[in-house]
Amino acid sequence: MIKPQLFYYPLAGIQSIESLAKHLDIDLDKLTYLLENINSQYIGPIFKKKSNGGSRPIYQCRPQLKYFLKRLNSKVFKLVHYPNFLYGALPNKSIYTNASQHLNAKVMCNFDIKSYFTTIIFDHVFDIFKNFFHFSTEVSNILATLTTINNQVPQGSPCSTYIANLVFYRSEVNVANKLKDKNYVYTRFIDDITVSSQYKKTKKDIEEVHTIVIGMIRAYKFSLQTEKRSIAPSHKSQTLTVNQINIVKSNLSISKEKRKKIRAAVHELKCNLNDNNIEFVVKNFESVYGRVQYLKNIHIKEAQGLLKQLKQIRSKILKPLQIYKYRKLKEAIRKKQRYKL
Numbered sequence: 001m002i003k004p005q006l007f008y009y010p011l012a013g014i015q016s017i018e019s020l021a022k023h024l025d026i027d028l029d030k031l032t033y034l035l036e037n038i039n040s041q042y043i044g045p046i047f048k049k050k051s052n053g054g055s056r057p058i059y060q061c062r063p064q065l066k067y068f069l070k071r072l073n074s075k076v077f078k079l080v081h082y083p084n085f086l087y088g089a090l091p092n093k094s095i096y097t098n099a100s101q102h103l104n105a106k107v108m109c110n111f112d113i114k115s116y117f118t119t120i121i122f123d124h125v126f127d128i129f130k131n132f133f134h135f136s137t138e139v140s141n142i143l144a145t146l147t148t149i150n151n152q153v154p155q156g157s158p159c160s161t162y163i164a165n166l167v168f169y170r171s172e173v174n175v176a177n178k179l180k181d182k183n184y185v186y187t188r189f190i191d192d193i194t195v196s197s198q199y200k201k202t203k204k205d206i207e208e209v210h211t212i213v214i215g216m217i218r219a220y221k222f223s224l225q226t227e228k229r230s231i232a233p234s235h236k237s238q239t240l241t242v243n244q245i246n247i248v249k250s251n252l253s254i255s256k257e258k259r260k261k262i263r264a265a266v267h268e269l270k271c272n273l274n275d276n277n278i279e280f281v282v283k284n285f286e287s288v289y290g291r292v293q294y295l296k297n298i299h300i301k302e303a304q305g306l307l308k309q310l311k312q313i314r315s316k317i318l319k320p321l322q323i324y325k326y327r328k329l330k331e332a333i334r335k336k337q338r339y340k341l
Helices: 018-026 029-036 065-076 095-100 122-132 137-146 160-167 170-179 203-219 255-273 280-295 300-339
Strands: 042-047 055-061 107-112 184-190 191-197 232-234 240-241 245-248 251-254
Touching: 018 029, 018 065, 018 137, 029 065, 029 137, 055 065, 055 107, 065 137, 065 184, 095 240, 095 245, 095 251, 107 203, 107 240, 122 137, 122 160, 137 160, 170 203, 191 203, 191 240, 255 280, 255 300
Parallel strands: none
Antiparallel strands: 042 055, 107 191, 107 232, 184 191, 240 245, 245 251
């Protein structure tokens, strides 16, 4: 049985702030400026509603900090070799590839870590830089300071999902291996852990899965979002769910309600176009197009009809849409040039 690969960083640890600036190819004075003004570099929290009725705090980074964090991503986080059971914000990985690992499951356990980003604190981040990357104490403290705000990892920051992937680096491979030896498949998409098996399992077997997974979660002082925790035997009439994607035996499916909302969004564009509300159509076109592409990943035929409608809409707003996209691109370039470190 093949074991999941380890967490692995291929380069030597950075040992000084001067080496950090050189490695990231940024100006040392501007790095110092970010450290001295970090409290003003994050904008938020901005609370966004969740599907369960709650809300999550989202932060935005000012351009200068955002540029630095993107350099940190490209020069550090993207060089990490991540285990094959991680599916969040990694190349060629998605909610679809994550869900597809659990097709034909006869039993499934879902674990949703409660308030994951806000519970990842400075100490967790410092540990990652110090003991996983093997950076010096000075460098680890600098990077933990720049990637946290109010003693938590800010959701919405460029580095946050990478940090979220690395939090369990000490124990997660062992957990995945232990479960794999018991004929389970273990995957994690950021804060959603799924364990499934194509073999029948007893109540005692399921309890053991919970002991193993919850033990890891609680060891890091995280807690479980209990209302999303589920254990479901797979019957023909029963749908299992991973990352809001339904699994019925060997097929993936998006819920009827979500598909209905996507169709309604396309219809809304058509109605506004007919009413000559071009500004609304232009502003929302790319978002709706992205939702239809999301649908296309699983429901190809249904999406093709909607894409045909969007193609017709685009042909009628082509010039204002190009102007809108050009202005957004020009603004992004202007900010990047202004705040380049």
